[in-house]
Amino acid sequence: MANEWLTVRVEDIAEKIAMGPFGSNIKVETFVEKGVPVISGAHLRGVRLEDGDFNFVTGEHAEKMKNSNVFRGDVIFTHAGNIGQVAYIPSNSQYERYVISQRQFYLRCDLAKADPAFVSYFFHSAEGQHKLLANASQTGVPSIARPSSYLKTIELSLPRLTEQRAIAHILGTLDDKIELNRKQNETLEAIARALFKAWFVDFEPVRAKLEGRWQHGQSPPGLPAQIYDIFPNRLVKSELGEIPEGWEGVSASRLIEFNPSEPLRKETEAPYLEMAALPTSGSWPEPPILRPFGSGMRFRNGDTLLARITPCLENGKTAFVQCLPDNTVGWGSTEYIVMRPKPPVPPEFGYLLARDATFREQAIRSMTGTSGRQRVQADSVATFKLAAPRHEAVWDAFSRVVGPIFISIKDNAETIATLAKLRDTLLPKLISGELRVLDAERILGA
The missing domain is CATH 3.90.220.20 (DNA methylase specificity domains)
Incomplete structure (x- = not known):
């Protein structure tokens, strides 16, 4: 005892x-x-x-x-x-x-x-x-x-040293599982960002065709032939440099709605994401809290939140919203820019664009205001130029590739939250001796 x-x-x-x-x-x-x-x-x-x-x-x-x-x-x-x-x-x-x-x-x-x-x-x-x-x-x-x-x-x-070690082992096992899920999410995000860069920045599938790396019916590793086939086999000159044939140079506002309007009455209780909740890396924010709506940016699942104020923008605070209940409007800081891709552009594209180094560099260069309170306006990032396909087939294919990745990220993040809650429940009880090791092991084994 x-x-x-x-x-x-x-x-x-x-x-x-x-x-x-x-x-x-x-x-x-x-x-x-x-x-x-x-x-x-x-x-x-x-x-x-x-x-x-x-x-x-x-x-x-x-x-x-x-x-x-x-x-x-x-x-x-x-x-x-x-x-x-x-x-x-x-x-x-x-x-x-x-x-x-x-x-x-x-x-x-x-x-x-x-x-x-x-x-x-x-x-x-x-x-x-x-x-x-x-x-x-x-x-x-x-x-x-x-x-x-x-x-x-x-x-x-x-307690005795053997019990100290047993308690640390139980809590450590939960932390190991949490860390494993975090690392899986880091890997998944890296894959999604690499795909975005390959398709929309470096045009790797087009270059592979142009250079004849793969014969008819073949495709690069990880890229199914039916998806590889939708890419053109030529690059053409444009104001952005060489881009795939049939694509066009557009402003981000052509593909994405910035700060879309959402109804939310004053004092209505809704999920709230504060600036501190946004991650500096990765897409998953801290859990929202219910708070009566006052004033702030409104958003839904599938939107991307981009911090626009210094130093949060430079630090990378950005999130892909997947954490709200279905058909719910959330709200947060007035210092967010909300990015909502327009169909057929998949929601994940907005987040991956917001993490793109060149996009972020333009956002940071466009900041204005007094020292220490500089911020970028949505209109400035909306003018960012990029190459976009004219045909829905590319967007559909990209959605089919990255959509499951972000579903897995969500599943892992929810598992992390469950494990963290269990760890935080067991921690004070084990450390105080209120819960004994054998009882904790039975809980974990249940």
Whole structure:
């Protein structure tokens, strides 16, 4: 039972607690192409360190900051800025050694007493977050006062080490499933964007025919012959450069309706997507919340939301709306541009265009306004020029190829939401001892 657990202070289970380096020790001039990776807040978004793109310092420079070097099993905290971030470095991390940044500090557990994954999950619970942030100041840059000495005083309840590991394993299994679905969605999106670029930017099927890469009845890998056959076999000159024969250069407004009108009465409760809900990569936003309509952009499933204000536009905030109940109007920030493709252009095309690098570059160049509040107008992005097929067969074929991809993305995203809800339900109960490991295993096995 939970009353068998020991109440300890963090200092009782710590082998070491240490701060990150002084700011002058890590700056742009110290970065190199390869070396020891530097952890930033972007790597601390979950319970485990998220490997990915890093800045690096040389091994020699890392040695000068030896006290700020971290290894597998260490638990990293953010003490300034995005406070509340906690993640441990798992045993399968991409690198064996890292350097933390100046806004971070770390706990190295005594592995005979505490499991790092369990400790990390504790600090992700409501109780752990409350205790961690109890000594925080929100004046100016949010920060935790005296972070390393304060961390030592925080109390938590610990079961036996074997039970700590079992609890971390249950929660970790759910996180593994969530991560698997996230990676699948990243792959699916990459496929969809590659198809968009191949068909509508590089005209790869046409170039393949032009260069005679495939004989009659054959087609490139992944492109069925009946779809390959609908593409012309010549490129012709146009104001956009060479485009497929039979296609035309058009403005985006010819294919897409920008900021379409939708009825929604004041004070009507409807799904609301705030700017913070839009992803900087990927198409799936955070779940909408019901809120009485005041003023804002209205949209439906199949629409694309493009953030038009700095720095959200530059950061990539964009979403393909698939998360609303059927036949429902949602609403959100006035700083969205809503893009709705006109039939026969498939809905997914609008999102893929909004993610296109050249389209985004024009949008960013077209921003106007005072510093810090610059935004692009819908009329500016509507003038973006692109090549478009005249025949519906190409649009129908593209819809048949990318439509199932975005259905899979939706299915995976909904699975992620279900798994995350289950994890968040089990987390406080397991960490507190209210729910025992065997009971949790029965729930997961049901």
